[in-house]
Amino acid sequence: METARKLYLFTLAELRTHIAQGRLQAKTGTAGAMRGIEYVSRQQCAQIREKEGFTHEAAARRLGITVARLRPLLAGVQWREAPLIPLATVQAVKKRLESREGHDVQEAAAALGVPPQWVEDRINDGTVRVSRAKWDRRRRYLTAPMLERLRTALAAGETGAPESGNSDLGLGKAALDAGVSAATLVRWAEAGEVARYETPRGWRYPRQSLRARARSYWANVRFHRAQPPAWLTADRSTG
Numbered sequence: 001m002e003t004a005r006k007l008y009l010f011t012l013a014e015l016r017t018h019i020a021q022g023r024l025q026a027k028t029g030t031a032g033a034m035r036g037i038e039y040v041s042r043q044q045c046a047q048i049r050e051k052e053g054f055t056h057e058a059a060a061r062r063l064g065i066t067v068a069r070l071r072p073l074l075a076g077v078q079w080r081e082a083p084l085i086p087l088a089t090v091q092a093v094k095k096r097l098e099s100r101e102g103h104d105v106q107e108a109a110a111a112l113g114v115p116p117q118w119v120e121d122r123i124n125d126g127t128v129r130v131s132r133a134k135w136d137r138r139r140r141y142l143t144a145p146m147l148e149r150l151r152t153a154l155a156a157g158e159t160g161a162p163e164s165g166n167s168d169l170g171l172g173k174a175a176l177d178a179g180v181s182a183a184t185l186v187r188w189a190e191a192g193e194v195a196r197y198e199t200p201r202g203w204r205y206p207r208q209s210l211r212a213r214a215r216s217y218w219a220n221v222r223f224h225r226a227q228p229p230a231w232l233t234a235d236r237s238t239g
Helices: 002-008 012-020 042-052 056-063 067-076 087-098 105-112 116-124 144-155 171-178 182-190 207-219 230-238
Strands: 026-028 038-040 131-133 136-141 197-199 202-206
Touching: 002 012, 002 042, 038 042, 042 087, 056 067, 056 087, 067 087, 105 116, 105 144, 116 144, 144 171, 144 202, 171 182, 171 202, 171 207, 182 202, 202 207, 207 230
Parallel strands: none
Antiparallel strands: 026 038, 131 136, 197 202
């Protein structure tokens, strides 16, 4: 009975009703490990479910989501609109939910113990980048490596507040100052193209070394729509 409930998304009450009305055969095991366990016909469960299907409301309830959330998920599994949703389609949606990628902004914020706006700020300043689910392009998420990068930024004190007198920048602000992503900045540092040093609060990037590498980068950038940082634009206009 429990397996039938999970595989075919019946409630136990529905299974009992089908048994009572004679649509579903049931028996109780009498020997060994089967003793006392109630069994129902797999084939009949499949036939009943195929015939009944699901309304949007019933499918959403079984999946533990809202109808509004269900609709884009159905579109993502190429379901064609019909009065009832077949079991195979609901199972496909269930798999997508169970294998959903990463953390959304709210979940990442909760995991780190910070306000959601702090995560949004780290996205905007290039510390991390978001991905989008193939089955729902409106869903943004942060992968496990991006969440770890947020942990590093948090440990380094990347709070979004103005820098103090120290001209050495943490990862997020250093990337923003250079006008590149955090991933690009880390790649520069690992290649020895920009200086950095480690502190108890994370890596720090001396502004002089950072800007020297940024000038070289922006002098050769191939993307015409890319915008250099404001300080470099000012330097060019006064040079």
